[in-house]
Amino acid sequence: xTTPTIVLVGHGMVGQRFLEALADRxxxxxxxxxxxxxxxxxxxxxxxxxxxxSGKTPDDLSMVEDGFMEKHGIELYTDEPVVGIDxxxxxxxxxxxxxxxxxxxxxxxxSYPFVPPVPGKDARGCFVYRTIxxxxxxEEYAKTATTGAVVGGGLLGLxxxxxxxxxxxxTHIVEFAPRLMPVQVDEGGGAALLRTIEQMGxxxxxxxxTQEVVTADGAVTGMKLSDGSELATDMVVFSAGVxxxxxxxxxxxxxVGERGGIAVDELCRTSDPAVFAIGECALAxxxxxxxxxAPGYExxxxxxxxxxxxxxxxxxxxxxxxxTKLKLLGVDVASFGDAHxxxxxxxxxxxxxxxxxxxxxxxxxxxxxLLGGVLVGDAESYGLLRPLTGTRPPVSPEQLVLPAGxxxxxxxxxxxxxxxxxxxxxxxxxxxxxTQCTSLPEVKKxxxxxxxxxxxxxxxxxxxxxAADKGLCDCFPYTxxxxxxxxxxxxxxSFAALLDSxxxxxxxxxxxxxVCKPTVGSILASLNNGYILDGxxxxxxxxxxxxxxxxQRNGSYSVVPRIPGGxxxxxxxxxxxxxxxxxxxYTKITGGQRIDLFGARVDQxxxxxxxxxxxxxxxxxxxxxxxxxxxxxxxxxWCRYGVQDSVKMAIQLELRYRGLRAPHKLKSAVSGCxxxxxxxxxxxxxxxxxxxGWNLYxxxxxxxxxxxxxxxAQDLSDAELIRLIDRFLMxxxxxxxxxxxxSVWLERLEGGLDHxxxxxxxxxxxxxxxxxxxxxxxxxxxxxxWAQTLDDPERLRRFVSFVNAPETPDPTVRFVPERDQIxxxxxxxxxxxxxxxxxx
Amino acid sequence: MTSVQLSPAPDSWMTVCEEARLTPGRGLAALLPDGRQxxxxxxxxxxxxxxxxxxxxxxxQVLSRGLIGTADGRPFVASPLLKQRFDLETGRxxxxxxxxxxxxxxxxx
Ligand code: SRM
Ligand SMILES: Cc1cc2nc3c(=O)[nH]c(=O)nc-3n(C[C@H](O)[C@H](O)[C@H](O)COP(=O)(O)OP(=O)(O)OC[C@H]3O[C@@H](n4cnc5c(N)ncnc54)[C@H](O)[C@@H]3O)c2cc1C
Ligand code: SF4
Ligand code: FES
Numbered sequence: 031x032t033t034p035t036i037v038l039v040g041h042g043m044v045g046q047r048f049l050e051a052l053a054d055r056x057x058x059x060x061x062x063x064x065x066x067x068x069x070x071x072x073x074x075x076x077x078x079x080x081x082x083x084s085g086k087t088p089d090d091l092s093m094v095e096d097g098f099m100e101k102h103g104i105e106l107y108t109d110e111p112v113v114g115i116d117x118x119x120x121x122x123x124x125x126x127x128x129x130x131x132x133x134x135x136x137x138x139x140x141s142y143p144f145v146p147p148v149p150g151k152d153a154r155g156c157f158v159y160r161t162i163x164x165x166x167x168x169e170e171y172a173k174t175a176t177t178g179a180v181v182g183g184g185l186l187g188l189x190x191x192x193x194x195x196x197x198x199x200x201t202h203i204v205e206f207a208p209r210l211m212p213v214q215v216d217e218g219g220g221a222a223l224l225r226t227i228e229q230m231g232x233x234x235x236x237x238x239x240t241q242e243v244v245t246a247d248g249a250v251t252g253m254k255l256s257d258g259s260e261l262a263t264d265m266v267v268f269s270a271g272v273x274x275x276x277x278x279x280x281x282x283x284x285x286v287g288e289r290g291g292i293a294v295d296e297l298c299r300t301s302d303p304a305v306f307a308i309g310e311c312a313l314a315x316x317x318x319x320x321x322x323x324a325p326g327y328e329x330x331x332x333x334x335x336x337x338x339x340x341x342x343x344x345x346x347x348x349x350x351x352x353x354t355k356l357k358l359l360g361v362d363v364a365s366f367g368d369a370h371x372x373x374x375x376x377x378x379x380x381x382x383x384x385x386x387x388x389x390x391x392x393x394x395x396x397x398x399x400l401l402g403g404v405l406v407g408d409a410e411s412y413g414l415l416r417p418l419t420g421t422r423p424p425v426s427p428e429q430l431v432l433p434a435g436x437x438x439x440x441x442x443x444x445x446x447x448x449x450x451x452x453x454x455x456x457x458x459x460x461x462x463x464x465t466q467c468t469s470l471p472e473v474k475k476x477x478x479x480x481x482x483x484x485x486x487x488x489x490x491x492x493x494x495x496x497a498a499d500k501g502l503c504d505c506f507p508y509t510x511x512x513x514x515x516x517x518x519x520x521x522x523x524s525f526a527a528l529l530d531s532x533x534x535x536x537x538x539x540x541x542x543x544x545v546c547k548p549t550v551g552s553i554l555a556s557l558n559n560g561y562i563l564d565g566x567x568x569x570x571x572x573x574x575x576x577x578x579x580x581x582q583r584n585g586s587y588s589v590v591p592r593i594p595g596g597x598x599x600x601x602x603x604x605x606x607x608x609x610x611x612x613x614x615x616y617t618k619i620t621g622g623q624r625i626d627l628f629g630a631r632v633d634q635x636x637x638x639x640x641x642x643x644x645x646x647x648x649x650x651x652x653x654x655x656x657x658x659x660x661x662x663x664x665x666x667x668w669c670r671y672g673v674q675d676s677v678k679m680a681i682q683l684e685l686r687y688r689g690l691r692a693p694h695k696l697k698s699a700v701s702g703c704x705x706x707x708x709x710x711x712x713x714x715x716x717x718x719x720x721x722x723g724w725n726l727y728x729x730x731x732x733x734x735x736x737x738x739x740x741x742x743a744q745d746l747s748d749a750e751l752i753r754l755i756d757r758f759l760m761x762x763x764x765x766x767x768x769x770x771x772x773s774v775w776l777e778r779l780e781g782g783l784d785h786x787x788x789x790x791x792x793x794x795x796x797x798x799x800x801x802x803x804x805x806x807x808x809x810x811x812x813x814x815x816w817a818q819t820l821d822d823p824e825r826l827r828r829f830v831s832f833v834n835a836p837e838t839p840d841p842t843v844r845f846v847p848e849r850d851q852i853x854x855x856x857x858x859x860x861x862x863x864x865x866x867x868x869x870x
Numbered sequence: 871m872t873s874v875q876l877s878p879a880p881d882s883w884m885t886v887c888e889e890a891r892l893t894p895g896r897g898l899a900a901l902l903p904d905g906r907q908x909x910x911x912x913x914x915x916x917x918x919x920x921x922x923x924x925x926x927x928x929x930x931q932v933l934s935r936g937l938i939g940t941a942d943g944r945p946f947v948a949s950p951l952l953k954q955r956f957d958l959e960t961g962r963x964x965x966x967x968x969x970x971x972x973x974x975x976x977x978x979x
Contacts, residue, residue, distance in 0.1 A: 331911040504941065526914060536943070540896060541913050543939030544948035544955070569895030573950035576896070581950055587932040745877040831909070832889045840907075841898075842931050859929025 032637050034061045034133040035123055036337065039112045039278065041067035042324035043076055044309030045138035046093050049104060050782075051334030059100040064130050065104060066122065069112035069161060077323055077483055079165065080189045084295055090160050103743075111444075114720045115282040117302055134304055136333060137279060137292060141272035141310040143320065146181070146821040150243030155250030155265040157163040159190040160272075168267065172197040173266035179203075181240050181255055185354070187269035192233060193316060195266065202233045202261060204240055204253070213248075214354060214365040215389075218382055226361050229387070231849060235261075253657070274311045274319050291293070293358040296346035298333045316349040322483060324456045325350035349484070353368040353455055355412045361387070362409035364485070367402025368393050381431035386792045390431040393460055397409075398422050400430075408794075417451030419463070456482025464493050471516035478567035483570035497682045502768060503545040504530060507538035508769040510693060514553050523558060524552045524566050549571045549768045552655055555691035556763050561818050562691075563825060574653035578815050578827070579635055584854035586843050587635060588628040589615070590652035591642050592688060595662040595680035598624030605645040606689055613638055616851045622659035629852050631843050633836075636829050639816040648814035651689060655769075657696045660684035661709070665702030665719070672702035674719030679748070680708075683717070686752065687759065692776075693766040696759065697732075711739045714772040715755055720744065724751045728758055731773035738777070740783045753802065757790040760801035874910060876920045878902040886910050889978055892918070897947065899923050899934040908974050909934035911958060913945055920974040921959035925949045926963075933971070954975040 036052070037211050038045050045065065054059050059669055066075075082091065107124070110699070114123045121131045130752035143158035145151050146471040150702055155175070157168050162657050180187050183205025195201045203210070204350060224234055239256035243266055252262045274291040285293040285301040291313025298306045309326035320326065328347050335341040343460065353366035371393040381390045388407035392415070394400055399422050411430065415423075415849055423430060449462040459479035473490055474480050480487045501507040506529070508516065513528070523527045528550055530538050542550075553571030555562050562571060563578075574580050577589035591606070610617045615638075616628040629870070630638055630774025631727040641650075651657060660683045664667065665676030680700040690696070699708035700717040710716025716727040722745040730739030743754055766775040779785055788794040790801070819825045831840040845852035872889040875889040886900045895910040898961070899921075907923035911934075923931045928951050936947040955964040956971055960975065963969035 252944065358874075505939075538939035539914075540939055540943070541945060542897040543941065544953065547895070547937050547939065566895070568893050569937075572937065573932075576935065581932065581935070583930065583951065585930060585932045827891070828898075831899060832901040833891060834885070834909075835901045838901060840931055841905075842907075842929075856929070 031404045033578070035131060036061050036063050036134045036136065037061070037130055037132040038065045038136045038138060039107065039122065040074045040138040040140055040275075040309075040311070041065050041069070041108075041735065042140045042309065043073060043093065043139060043323050044140070044330050045136075046073035047327045048136060048138060048308060048334060049098075049102070051331050052337065053098075053102045053664055055334055055338035056342060057338045058104065058332065061133075063102070063104045065106045066110050066112050066124050066128075066130070067106060067108045067834075069163070070109050071162065072106060074162065076160070077160075079162070083169075083193045091162070110732070115278055115280050117305070120304065132304070134306070134337060137300075137305065137307040137311055138309045138330075139275040139278065139311040142275050142658060143268060144271045144273050145268045146270055148240055148242050149321040150245045150250070151268070153243055153250050154248050156243060157267045159186055159193075159263065159267055159269050164850070165193070168193070168265075170253070172199060175199055177202070177263045178265045178267065178857055179263040180267045180269055181253075182205070182214060182271065182372065183234065183236065183268035184269065184271065185211060186272075188227070190269045194265075194367070195232060198846060200233075202235065203227075203527050204235045204238050204255065204261070208235070208237045210236065211363065213408060214369065215363065215404045216370060216391060217575055218380060218391065219363070219365075219389045219404045221362060222382070222384060222387050222406040223363060225384060226387035232345050255799060272310065272321055273706075274313070276311055277291070279305075279307065279311075287317075287319070291319040293596040294329075294330075297336050297341060298329050298347055299336075305584040306336075308333055314349065318349070320350060321733060321846055322354065323352075324458070324526060327457065327482075329762050330483060334410065353416050355483065361407060362405065362412075364405040364412040364413065366416045368398070369404050369847055371402070373401055379427040379431055383794065385757075385791065386788045386794050388788075388794065392427045392431055394427050396851060398427070400427065410488075414447065416455065417447050417453060419447075441666060453493070454479035454482065454486040456486075460495060464490055468495060468710055470494060487833055501534070502535075502549060503542070503543055505533050505542050505546045507534050510549055510770075511765045513550065517553050518557055519551075522793035523554065523856045526566060536660045539799065545768070548575070551575070552691045552693065554740070561813070561825075562815065563819070563828075568828075572653075577632060578639075578649060578653060578819060580653045581629065582628060582854065583750060584843055584856065584859060585632075585840065586628070586854065587630045588625050588626050588652070589630055589635070589638055589642070590624060591647035592650035592684070593624040593659075594684040594688075595660055595683060597662070602645060604646070605642070605647075609638060611642045612641075613761050614845070614852060618854065623661045626652070626661060629830065629845055631839055631852070632829055633839055635672050636820060636826055640820055642651055642727075643814070643817050643820060648688075649816045652814075654810075655683070655692055655694050657687040657690050657692075657698070660687075661697075661699035661713075663707035667702075669702055671722050672719065673722065673814065676700040676702035676708065676717075676837060679719075679724070679751075681728065682748075683752075683755065686809055687755075689815070690759065690763075690808055692759070692763050694771045696772070712736065712761050715739075715758060717751065723747050726751055726754055726758075729773045729776035729783075731771050733771075734772075737773040737777075739773075742787060746793075754790060756805040757798050757801045761786075761790055761797070762803045764801075785809070794799055872978050874912070874918050875977050875979055876900065876902075876908055876910060877977075878904070878906070878908070885923045885975070886920075889918075895938055897934040897936065898937065899931065907934075909947070910976065911937075911938050911945075911947060912952070913938060916978075917945075918976045918978055919945060920976045921956060921958060921961050922972040922974075924971070925951055925954075926969050926971060927952055927954055 073093045110124045112122045121129050123129050127338050143160050177403050178199040179202040180191045183203045191201050191203050210223045242254040244252040267840045276286045279292040291594045292307035293313045294307050296315045302324050308329035333345045338665040355364035375394050379392045382465045390405050393402040450594040451461045457478040459477045465479050502546045547570040593764045611625050620626050622637045661682040662677045663679030666672030696714045699710040702719050710718050710730045711732045716739050724746045725744050727739035728742045731737045844855040846855045874886045875883045892912040894914050897909045900908045908920045909923040910920045912918050918954050923933050934948045939948045946955040948955045961971040961973040
């Protein structure tokens with residue numbers, strides 16, 4: 031028996047998949063396999079092409095595992111396009127003159143980008159977007175260009191536009207149809223997409239054709255549009271659709287479709303049974319040419335099964351799902367199933383929020399079965415909805431489109447899916463297959479799921495046992511924000527209860543640790559607003575909170591009274607001076623526009639507080655992960671430039687949020703005009719006056735990693751400003767990790783500032799009422815912790831140096847003079863205990 | 871009423887405080903007859919511990935103000951200053967093998 035020869039023409043995504051399928055089925059051992067490849071490199075991931083611009087190298091994009099060809103004895107010739115097929119002689123001829131005889135021929139030649147026949151289309155500066163070579167050329171040319179235009183507002187057009195924008199060009203999109211992505215999304219979805227894309231600074235011309243590419247000296251200078259206008263541009267990328275590459279087939283007399291595509295039957299056989307066609311070049315038996323990779327992969331499997339003589343009734347390509355999910359220019363767009371609602375008697379359920387750029391439509395039949403849908407702006411649920419297609423979902427369709435929080439079942443997770451639900455449609459992998467693996471890398475290796483378009487990865491991750499342990503510490507397997515939710519929803523009010531019910535196995539019943547105790551203490555304080563030092567809560571606080579003062583290096587404490595907005599009367603200044611003088615404290619003006627008194631012994635704290643509280647002061651929470659200061663500039667009242675009363679607003683904010691416990695400390699400032707003397711943009715929430723109200727900035731930070739705050743909203747009234755800050759702070763408290771400043775939290779927040787704006791300005795999660803309610807409760811319940819402590823003799827008992835000698839001060843806390851004030855005497859600490867104690 | 875007692879030297883016991891004064895999970899400082907200071911703790915299960923109050927890393931008498939916890943099933947206190955942890959039963963520093971603090975016998979009577 032002679033070895034048969036299989037010749038593959040075209041080594042693209044589907045071609046490579048075909049080779050892998052042959053290897054899987056052992057055909058590579060029984061047959062000689064020759065691959066003729068037009069491009070200068072073996073198959074690469076065309077779907078991820080655009081990631082080249084975000085740093086992926088051509089090597090990163092390769093789809094061929096090292097050594098694959100050698101291992102399976104496959105002969106691969108790159109740069110070697112086939113130029114003719116002789117079906118009678120069963121040979122193909124390549125450009126170099128090489129002739130290869132075949133027993134079976136597989137055409138996987140893909141598509142070519144369609145370029146409309148407009149004058150000037152071949153000028154210098156005109157490109158298409160299909161291969162790595164195209165991208166290299168675009169990148170090179172863009173170096174000398176400032177403006178670029180993309181012809182075509184479909185899926186690929188938007189990708190190309192994103193790439194041009196990323197290369198720093200002012201970018202236009204010209205689309206003939208009245209909306210963007212006409213194939214995938216409907217009118218409402220197109221409108222949502224348009225708004226978002228325009229907001230990113232791209233110019234979109236829909237309902238507009240391209241009539242001519244205007245050139246000078248053979249290079250592009252502009253475009254004439256069908257509305258009579260002319261657009262100046264340095265380069266043009268055509269992305270007006272693709273056409274199957276069926277020329278070879280036509281030339282050798284194989285049947286092709288009226289509108290192109292090599293006609294094949296269910297087993298992907300062309301009109302010559304020795305010749306197959308797969309992928310984008312094929313016209314499938316259902317009369318369609320599929321421009322997506324997943325159907326191509328199925329065809330590849332089909333032909334491999336036929337050649338392995340393993341084809342049975344089940345094998346065969348009868349049509350495929352056209353579902354897609356993409357992140358185009360950062361906007362999620364997904365469509366699946368009968369997205370346009372073409373089935374008879376079907377009904378739409380639509381949710382649309384044009385402010386947020388979110389549009390969701392589900393198509394259902396009379397019995398409530400999900401037929402398909404379109405998601406724009408928020409395609410989170412795609413991974414779950416697609417596998418539910420054809421079934422009656424466990425909750426009503428209205429609930430499926432509503433944003434979480436607005437009555438949507440937050441809990442509809444992947445667990446709701448049946449075992450045979452296809453999770454990865456690129457590789458046709460079911461939930462069952464995925465749950466056999468334990469990690470994402472393993473899933474990718476064993477099932478290939480997640481290695482195509484990547485849209486299923488999120489759902490896969492949810493199906494796997496938690497890969498990286500994100501737990502707070504050795505005691506809890508949960509993050510701070512998860513613990514917050516647990517404590518809030520289950521109304522847990524004690525650390526012990528939380529540890530025993532939700533701690534790790536080995537930690538239950540134990541003490542917890544120095545990480546989780548203060549974290550849970552802060553959560554309980556955020557939720558309950560009670561006095562933080564009563565009962566078990568006392569045991570959770572860091573020493574600073576526990577003493578309502580800041581511990582210094584020699585065991586003494588500092589005292590920081592609140593001075594809201596930095597405004598203080600002479601009388602109060604005098605009281606601070608007198609207290610400091612009487613107790614011999616070191617005084618310093620802090621960086622937070624207030625005064626710090628250092629060097630108090632623990633047993634002196636109550637007396638110092640009494641003096642301060644009597645004079646109208648209260649705790650400044652310098653010790654807490656809580657609101658610190660709201661700094662202000664002098665503002666309109668005095669300053670010639672001021673446009674609002676910044677001091678008044680700063681005081682109002684400081685009094686409103688004082689005592690609020692948070693994952694980390696909170697700082698704020700209010701400036702009276704854009705000169706920004708209060709440095710509001712370096713604060714967790716900063717406010718800058720405008721002629722019309724206030725601008726609110728969030729997520730600023732000084733410290734080790736400074737970050738300028740982002741502008742969240744403009745020209746707010748007093749009431750609007752406060753409402754937004756209420757929501758912002760409560761949302762942060764609810765979702766941030768332990769010791770995560772707002773800056774870091776915002777950087778980590780998925781969707782970033784836009785998402786934050788959606789949630790707290792546009793109320794996309796329907797959370798705002800609740801957030802405002804939590805803040806209202808905080809404001810109503812606030813009490814000064816110093817006064818609370820002074821009022822209760824029991825609470826005061828802990829402020830002694832020694833429990834067995836309450837009248838004796840700690841003799842090791844001693845000071846020496848410096849610049850007319852005191853500083854800690856460190857020598858006494860280094861000599862050890864005995865001497866220290868005797869030199870009282 | 872139960873009180874917490876500590877042995878500052880062999881064969882001698884002194885009363886530190888009533889048990890109820892010691893919040894489970896926290897500590898208090900006690901002055902010993904010779905001027906040394908001890909940090910006395912009680913855990914959730916009611917067990918008491920006493921170690922020297924002096925934080926050997928800074929010299930400050932502050933260990934009684936640290937948070938206690940459990941690591942690998944063993945009780946520890948974390949210094950409130952620079953957060954090094956000390957085993958409450960052995961005085962051994964969990965973050966630096968070369969450092970140990972004194973441990974005092976305690977009892978509840
Ligand atoms: C007193 C003060 C310095 C001064 O003499 O001016 C100060 C002192 C301390 N700062 Fe500060 N910071 C002080 C203003 C600042 C500022 C400036 C400001 O608020 O405008 C910053 C940068 C702004 C910022 O936070 O974004 C600042 C960034 C820090 C950081 C770094 C935070 C970060 O996100 O990187 C820490 C460490 C931490 O909190 O984890 C810190 C921590 C500390 C601690 C609490 C360290 C500690 O745990 O002992 C210091 C104790 C103060 C005490 O014992 O009373 N301090 N610290 C200032 C008190 C302000 C107030 O009135 O409350
Ligand atoms: C930017 C971009 C983004 C995309 N995004 C997605 C997506 O998100 N989801 C999705 O499903 N699909 C996407 N696609 C489409 C997807 O890339 C194609 O469906 C897939 O590549 C089809 O595979 P193929 O093997 O049929 O064709 P190709 O990958 O195009 O491979 C065909 C190969 O054949 C070669 N060839 C042609 N003629 C000859 C000849 N005569 N001799 C030798 N070789 C020849 C070609 O040079 C080419 O290398 C995207 C495409 C692009 C360009
Ligand atoms: S920020 Fe403007 S209003 Fe405030 S002090 Fe500076 S210049 Fe004056
Ligand atoms: S659905 Fe595309 S990789 Fe899984």
